[in-house]
Amino acid sequence: MLDNLISGLGIIFHWEHILAIVVGSSLGLVVGAIPGLTATMAVALILPMTFDMDFVTSIMLLVGAYKGGIFGGSITAILLNTPGTPASAATVLDGYTLTKQGKGVKALKMAKYSSTLADFCSDLVLIAVAAPLATVALKFGPPEIAMLIAFSLTIVAGVAGKSIIKGLIAGTLGLLLATVGLDPIMTTRRLSFNIVELDSGISLIPLLIGLFALSEVLFQLGKKSETYDDQFVIKHSTHPADNRVSWIEFKRSLRTIIRGTAIGTGIGIIPGIGTGIASFMSYAQAKRASKTPEKFGRGSLEGIAASESGNSAVVGATFIPLLTMGIPGDIITAVIMGAFMIQGFIPGPLLFQDHSQIIYAIFIGFIICDIVYFIIGTIAMKYAAYLSKVPRGVLFPIVLVFCVVGSYAIQHSLFDIGIMVFFGIVGFFMIKFGFATAPLLIAFILSPIGEAALRQSLLMSGGSLMIFVTRPIALGFLSLTLISIFGIMRSHRKRQGVY
Amino acid sequence: MTFRKKGIMVLVSAFILAVFGLFTGINALAADYPAKSVTMYIPFAAGGSMDSSSRVLAAGAEKVLGQPFVMINKTGGGGTVALGVLAGEKPDGYILSAGTSTGIFRIPVQRKVPYKPLADFTHIFAYAAVSSGVVVKPDAPWQTWQEFVDYAKQNPAKVKYSTAGAGSPMHVAMEVAGAKEGIKWIHVPYKGSMPSLTAVMGGHVEACSSGPKFVSMVQQGQLRVLAVHTKERMVEFPDVPTFMELGYNYLNDTFFSVHGPAGMDPAVVKKLEDAFAKSVDTAEFKDMAKKFALQPLQIGSAEYTKILEDGWPKQVKIFVDLGRVKEAATQPR
Numbered sequence: 001m002l003d004n005l006i007s008g009l010g011i012i013f014h015w016e017h018i019l020a021i022v023v024g025s026s027l028g029l030v031v032g033a034i035p036g037l038t039a040t041m042a043v044a045l046i047l048p049m050t051f052d053m054d055f056v057t058s059i060m061l062l063v064g065a066y067k068g069g070i071f072g073g074s075i076t077a078i079l080l081n082t083p084g085t086p087a088s089a090a091t092v093l094d095g096y097t098l099t100k101q102g103k104g105v106k107a108l109k110m111a112k113y114s115s116t117l118a119d120f121c122s123d124l125v126l127i128a129v130a131a132p133l134a135t136v137a138l139k140f141g142p143p144e145i146a147m148l149i150a151f152s153l154t155i156v157a158g159v160a161g162k163s164i165i166k167g168l169i170a171g172t173l174g175l176l177l178a179t180v181g182l183d184p185i186m187t188t189r190r191l192s193f194n195i196v197e198l199d200s201g202i203s204l205i206p207l208l209i210g211l212f213a214l215s216e217v218l219f220q221l222g223k224k225s226e227t228y229d230d231q232f233v234i235k236h237s238t239h240p241a242d243n244r245v246s247w248i249e250f251k252r253s254l255r256t257i258i259r260g261t262a263i264g265t266g267i268g269i270i271p272g273i274g275t276g277i278a279s280f281m282s283y284a285q286a287k288r289a290s291k292t293p294e295k296f297g298r299g300s301l302e303g304i305a306a307s308e309s310g311n312s313a314v315v316g317a318t319f320i321p322l323l324t325m326g327i328p329g330d331i332i333t334a335v336i337m338g339a340f341m342i343q344g345f346i347p348g349p350l351l352f353q354d355h356s357q358i359i360y361a362i363f364i365g366f367i368i369c370d371i372v373y374f375i376i377g378t379i380a381m382k383y384a385a386y387l388s389k390v391p392r393g394v395l396f397p398i399v400l401v402f403c404v405v406g407s408y409a410i411q412h413s414l415f416d417i418g419i420m421v422f423f424g425i426v427g428f429f430m431i432k433f434g435f436a437t438a439p440l441l442i443a444f445i446l447s448p449i450g451e452a453a454l455r456q457s458l459l460m461s462g463g464s465l466m467i468f469v470t471r472p473i474a475l476g477f478l479s480l481t482l483i484s485i486f487g488i489m490r491s492h493r494k495r496q497g498v499y
Numbered sequence: 500m501t502f503r504k505k506g507i508m509v510l511v512s513a514f515i516l517a518v519f520g521l522f523t524g525i526n527a528l529a530a531d532y533p534a535k536s537v538t539m540y541i542p543f544a545a546g547g548s549m550d551s552s553s554r555v556l557a558a559g560a561e562k563v564l565g566q567p568f569v570m571i572n573k574t575g576g577g578g579t580v581a582l583g584v585l586a587g588e589k590p591d592g593y594i595l596s597a598g599t600s601t602g603i604f605r606i607p608v609q610r611k612v613p614y615k616p617l618a619d620f621t622h623i624f625a626y627a628a629v630s631s632g633v634v635v636k637p638d639a640p641w642q643t644w645q646e647f648v649d650y651a652k653q654n655p656a657k658v659k660y661s662t663a664g665a666g667s668p669m670h671v672a673m674e675v676a677g678a679k680e681g682i683k684w685i686h687v688p689y690k691g692s693m694p695s696l697t698a699v700m701g702g703h704v705e706a707c708s709s710g711p712k713f714v715s716m717v718q719q720g721q722l723r724v725l726a727v728h729t730k731e732r733m734v735e736f737p738d739v740p741t742f743m744e745l746g747y748n749y750l751n752d753t754f755f756s757v758h759g760p761a762g763m764d765p766a767v768v769k770k771l772e773d774a775f776a777k778s779v780d781t782a783e784f785k786d787m788a789k790k791f792a793l794q795p796l797q798i799g800s801a802e803y804t805k806i807l808e809d810g811w812p813k814q815v816k817i818f819v820d821l822g823r824v825k826e827a828a829t830q831p832r
Contacts, residue, residue: 047545048554048570141703142687182577185688187665189610196583196613199576272694325700326693326712331544338546344790347693350719411574452690459687460659460703 001360005127008360011056012368020057021365024064025373029380031065032072035082035213036402038205039069041409043332047339055343056358060365062336067315067369070275071115071377074308078107079234079384082213082399086204086276087314089212089441090283090307093159097299102237104388108381109245110253110301111308116374118261118309122316123366125265130352130363133269134324140270142456143467147477148270149450152277154484156443158284161297161436164492170435174443177202184452185459197415204276206407207444210420211437213403215427217396236388245301253305256286260309267310268317271327275314276445280438282310288487316366323347323359532592532767533566539757540573540596542581548629548711548791549578552755553597555787556626559778564770578602579612582758586614590621590760592767600625600754601668603807604814607829609666617808617831621763624775625754625798625806627788631669632727632739633660634713635706636699637720644725644740647706651682658684659704661695666823668751669708672728672742674821675749696722711792729794749817752810754796756803772799 011017024046031042042065050058073084078095091111098107140148153171160167180191181201192198237243260282267278286306287296296303318329326347328334337347345351345358352359387395407420430437461467468474539557543549550572557568573581578599585596603616614620633644641647651658662670665688677684687704689695692712699707700721707713707722714735716722727733728742728751742749757775759768776797778784788795798806815827 044545044572051554138697138701141698141701184690185665187609194611196576196579199579199610200574271697325697327691327697328693334544335546338551341546341790342551342787346715346790348716348719348721350721412571413573413575413580456687456689459685462656462685 001128004356004360005364007357008362008364011357011361012060012364016054016057017060017361017365018368020053020060021064021369021372022376024061025068025369026376028065028068028070029072029075029373029376030068032069032084033075033380034072034402034406035076035080035084035399036209036404036406037084038209038406038410039066039073039085040205040331041406042069043335044410047335050339051342055345056361056365058339058343059336059362060369062339063362063366064369064372066332066336067119067312067366068373068376070311070315071112071373072380074111074115074311075108075377075380075384078111078304079104079387080213080395080399081216083208085311086208086441086445087279087311088307089208089276089438090159090279090311091304092212093283093297093307093438094300094303097297098301098304099234101242101299102235102239103242103299104234104236105243105381105384106245106301107304108384109243110249110304112374112377112381113245113250114253114257114260114305114308115312116370116377117257118264119312119316119370120367121261122265122268122313123363123370126316126319126366127360127363130320130324133320137269137271137321137325139473141471142453142460143471143474144477145270145272146450146453146457147468147474147481148273149446149453151477151481151484152281152446153443153450154481154488155281155284156439157488158287159280159297159436159438159442161434161438163434164488166435167439170430170437171439171443174440175447177207177440178444178447179451184448185455195415197413201448202419202444203410203413203416204445205410206416206420207423208441209403209407210423210425211427211430211441213399214420214424215431215437217400217403218424218428219431220392220396223392234384234388234390249301253302256282256290256302256305257309259285259289260306261313264310264313265317268314268329269320271321271325272329272449274329274445274449275311275318276330277442278314279307279311280442283307319366323351532764532770533564535593536567536569537564537592538569538571538594540571540581540585540594542573542575542578542596542598542602544574545572548793549597549599549755552627552787552791552793553757555784556597556757556775556778559781559784560771560774563774563777576612577606579606579614582616582620583613585758585760586619588760590762590764592759592763592771595623595757595759595771598756598758600752600756600807600810603758604810605666605668607831608811608814608818608827609824611828615830615832617811619761621759621761621768621800622804622807623757623759623763623768623771623800625756625796625803626775626779627755627793628729628796629711629751629753629755630714630727630729630733630792630794631672631708631710631751631753632713632724632729632733632736633673633706633708634696634699634717634722634724636702637723639705639723641725642723644745647725648676648680648682651677651684652680655683656685658682658706659687660684660706660708661687661689661698661704662708663692663695663710664688664690667710668728668753669710671817671821672747672749672751673708675817676742676745676747678821679747714792752806754798754803754806755793756798768800 031037032039073088077083077088077091081096083089095107156171263282264278283306321327407416588594607616692710717724
């Protein structure tokens with residue numbers, strides 16, 4: 001492996017490749033940072049441009065956009081409560097609260113440090129153990145995935161906000177919405193009223209933009225500016241302590257970052273799970289393990305560290321099932337896989353055997369991406385301070401325009417704009433009535449994977465539920481689920497007892 | 500000049516301009532086609548085989564026609580959303596869509612779609628066929644299709660096979676074979692080809708009835724192929740029998756093709772056919788076809804339309820016999 005790495009270094013350090021990394025990361029960062037536009041859009045738009053390029057250049061352009069896009073999405077999540085990708089949806093929980101307290105820059109910096117560190121570690125894992133880990137991933141069949149999803153659904157409790165019951169209702173709504181479309185086994189139309197655009201289900205990105213971004217725009221529309229200061233949404237405190245992350249603060253969050261990295265890497269390795277869940281799972285686990293769980297959701301730096309490390313670690317790790325088994329975790333990785341294939345690099349174990357130098361060159365490129373977006377992010381953040389001078393009346397109409405553009409651009413579909421508007425209204429009412437929107441998103445993302453896995457498992461076992469108990473990994477996750485539910489009920493009762 | 504004279508002059512000029520405009524409109528239809536860029540919808544997501552193949556096809560056609568193709572991904576519904584939009588467009592030759600024969604005579608039979616598959620389109624050209632076949636793990640105990648079938652007969656309801664989705668030709672093929680041999684095997688659908696293939700590699704199912712992705716994997720030794728669904732034996736696997744040879748009257752007739760709205764000018768269609776045919780002949784196209792395990796085709800409009808029209812009643816019969824529908828879900832005309 002060492003000689004592959006050395007050859008890889010030689011391949012990656014060419015000016016076109018480095019330029020591709022810088023351009024890709026910057027583009028991704030800027031697009032992701034604009035509320036309403038997403039990393040998905042950036043990558044999908046860049047892809048056709050890469051067909052005539054050299055392989056490494058094209059991959060670095062796309063991966064740079066991917067990584068930059070996720071980080072950019074976090075910027076807008078923190079400053080405007082409008083996540084740029086599903087991965088950043090957990091960051092709004094604490095990030096936006098900190099911004100309202102004037103500590104937006106502190107939140108951004110914590111996000112930057114956690115993201116880069118986690119990304120870096122996960123890329124190292126990718127380099128070191130990609131091929132052997134693939135055989136572990138092959139063992140994950142439908143029963144294992146079904147139980148993992150069951151466990152993941154319990155994290156809804158961690159992000160439900162004040163009322164668990166309302167969180168469960170939101171989650172159930174998410175499960176229900178995910179059934180719209182063709183069912184995964186029999187392809188029967190469900191809840192789609194014969195509208196062909198709904199056959200593939202409700203599109204995730206328009207739903208995300210509507211539920212989080214548009215709802216916030218609508219909410220802001222309803223607010224009156226009582227004082228001159230009210231019209232500035234992004235508060236910017238000039239107190240120096242509010243604009244940096246001190247070493248002590250960082251150290252306190254270090255364990256969270258490590259845990260988030262581990263969780264993100266673990267989730268990324270499992271084929272077909274995708275990046276949306278990692279940040280929430282990391283957040284929920286951090287909350288459980290924290291000494292100050294009541295701070296989560298109220299502007300806790302640990303919360304940001306958790307969600308950001310989770311969503312960044314998953315990016316590198318998700319290339320393991322992608323390259324070794326050809327299973328993409330989400331749209332972006334599917335697009336990148338297409339870029340691999342059209343250049344003749346077919347995912348599979350032989351990819352590492354036949355083209356190891358180029359693959360390792362790309363992995364090293366991942367690490368360079370991390371460094372680049374750290375630098376670009378630092379520069380970008382200087383401009384974030386200027387945003388605080390933009391009055392609400394100007395800022396949010398611009399956000400609204402981008403929401404519409406971002407929803408249309410994914411599938412060139414006017415219908416998706418309708419979805420975005422619909423969920424903007426839904427989100428608005430959810431906020432008004434005290435429902436957390438995160439559980440809906442989590443359940444919506446997890447449900448299709450979980451339902452398919454559950455039904456595939458039952459098909460495999462001939463209808464017997466024992467399949468979840470006889471297979472060791474599945475049994476492991478089932479136990480984790482039960483422990484998790486038990487733990488949540490106990491802490492809930494404890495909280496009730498105190499009052 | 501009096502008002503009246505001015506008015507008459509305006510009227511006459513407007514009339515002359517309108518007549519000229521009409522002529523230019525008529526001329527633009529055939530002789531000058533294409534006079535501007537042509538838009539083509541791609542009904543599947545970026546990065547997949549349909550996306551890549553249609554882009555390469557368009558790039559080759561651009562050189563012949565002298566105008567750029569604007570490719571737009573309009574995904575959804577297994578390809579039916581793009582076709583639905585296409586059905587409502589003007590047949591002036593400037594809006595086309597890539598598509599599959601599945602979107603014309605398979606999906607509409609199984610569920611209602613917002614277009615009339617045989618009446619709403621001009622089927623212009625079929626440019627590739629997909630291969631498919633049944634694969635098992637390389638260390639599986641069955642060396643031939645016959646051994647596999649015998650095992651399945653002796654172990655009813657024990658053999659599981661995966662596919663990329665219910666209702667696909669790969670699924671139907673296994674059901675047809677199962678019906679003929681009297682085997683009850685269990686279908687476990689996955690979302691997409693790769694997950695269905697990794698399921699068989701991971702030992703979660705015994706076999707996979709798979710689309711073209713299996714070709715490179717068999718060649719790399721990760722899978723063994725027992726039978727194929729193509730019309731003739733595959734060049735890559737000369738020893739592997741086809742389903743037709745084995746006595747199951749079924750083959751995978753999925754074509755990648757280009758369509759336009761109904762009522763296109765035949766001269767325009769001919770120009771497009773020629774351009775696409777030349778594009779298929781290029782080295783770039785053949786290279787891409789090899790990478791995605793597609794078989795290049797040059798089937799023109801008349802022949803392709805006939806294939807689709809003859810195929811419709813056949814597909815209806817297959818799905819009715821399998822019990823998936825009682826009658827076609829969409830009217831073809």
